[in-house]
Amino acid sequence: MRKELLLLFLAIILIFSPLFFSLNLLKTEEHFSGADVIAERKIQEINKDYKPWFEPIFEPPSGEVESLFFSLQSGIGGIIIGYIVGRYRKKSS
Secondary structure, three states: OHHHHHHHHHHHHHHHHHHHHOOOHHHOHHHHOOHHHHHHHHHHHHOOOOOOOOOOOOOOOOHHHHHHHHHHHHHHHHHHHHHHHHHHHHHHO
16 A cells, blocks of 8 residues: 555656746747757857748648647657557567
């Protein structure tokens, strides 16, 4: 019983600790921008005359839609990897 309570307490700490550590990040929007946006800003700082090679084919209408696409992409990738690992484990046993 004591071991289960300790594991439950550790799980609760692991679940809620990112919330407490990220409270400072919620104050500024720049922490939520992607690596491509940060890289573009740095390039513009270094070379003011830089012109991108191409424009995006599709620009999502909002950040929420972009997050949705990213979540779907990661979910589909996780399903594919899980399927491959499951098939491999089934063959080896």
